[in-house]
Amino acid sequence: MATGQSVALVTAAAGAGIGAAVARRLAHDGLDVVVTDAHERRCHEFASALAHEVGRPTSAYHLDVTDHAQVRAVISEVVAERGGLDVLVNNAGWSKIEPVAEMSLETWQQCLDVDLTGTFACMRYALAPMIAGGGGSIINISSIAAWEMSTEHGAAYSAAKAGVLALTRVAAAENGVHGVRVNAVAPGLIYNDFLRKIYPEKFFSDYLSDKAFLSRIGEPGDVASMVSFLASDEASYVTGEVFTVSGGVSARG
Numbered sequence: 001m002a003t004g005q006s007v008a009l010v011t012a013a014a015g016a017g018i019g020a021a022v023a024r025r026l027a028h029d030g031l032d033v034v035v036t037d038a039h040e041r042r043c044h045e046f047a048s049a050l051a052h053e054v055g056r057p058t059s060a061y062h063l064d065v066t067d068h069a070q071v072r073a074v075i076s077e078v079v080a081e082r083g084g085l086d087v088l089v090n091n092a093g094w095s096k097i098e099p100v101a102e103m104s105l106e107t108w109q110q111c112l113d114v115d116l117t118g119t120f121a122c123m124r125y126a127l128a129p130m131i132a133g134g135g136g137s138i139i140n141i142s143s144i145a146a147w148e149m150s151t152e153h154g155a156a157y158s159a160a161k162a163g164v165l166a167l168t169r170v171a172a173a174e175n176g177v178h179g180v181r182v183n184a185v186a187p188g189l190i191y192n193d194f195l196r197k198i199y200p201e202k203f204f205s206d207y208l209s210d211k212a213f214l215s216r217i218g219e220p221g222d223v224a225s226m227v228s229f230l231a232s233d234e235a236s237y238v239t240g241e242v243f244t245v246s247g248g249v250s251a252r253g
Contacts, residue, residue: 006032015037021220027050035047065118092122111159137181137235142165143158168183
């Protein structure tokens with residue numbers, strides 16, 4: 001059933017990081033948010049909690065963005081039930097850091113399948129209903145890894161995120177005539193508790209002293225604020241752009 005509200009679909013939205021913050025912010029902005037995630041139980045739990053928080057239903061769909069048939073089916077169902085799709089936030093990502101000389105083809109392919117081809121697949125099936133509805137906003141989550149010369153990100157992740165930027169620009173050029181805006185957000189280090197399992201404390205202290213202009217590490221809400229702007233009418237003349245949310249790190253890259 002159509003809700004009368006703008007409908008936003010956010011991929012990989014049920015974790016503790018950017019996706020959940022984006023979904024929460026858009027819901028508080030008044031959008032009808034559809035939460036998707038590859039972790040089915042966590043997806044439904046987050047959607048239930050968000051619905052309680054904002055006082056209205058929030059839908060949840062299990063979605064693996066590497067399964068293109070599933071991507072098509074989920075987007076089709078969302079459009080059929082809600083009467084359209086206005087905002088797509090491509091947040092799904094995966095990374096495993098291995099040096100190029102030692103990287104397995106499986107690592108390379110998985111990273112591209114999730115980060116780049118998954119973004120393409122979601123855009124591919126979201127564009128038709130957006131065009132039919134007279135427009136929309138697609139926001140792709142990239143990374144400063146797309147251009148930063150560093151061993152911190154891994155070549156597969158950096159290559160995939162650079163591809164997301166090219167995909168964003170071409171899609172913006174193709175679809176502006178239809179009223180569809182396509183932009184990207186490139187975060188720097190955005191904190192979540194999982195990072196403590198990957199990096200030692202020195203990594204965070206060095207980041208603050210050697211990289212960031214601001215005296216803190218980014219929070220998921222910082223990215224969500226940028227996405228909120230790009231999804232809104234305030235950004236109605238903005239397309240094909242890349243916005244960094246990095247605390248100044250990208251300015252030193």
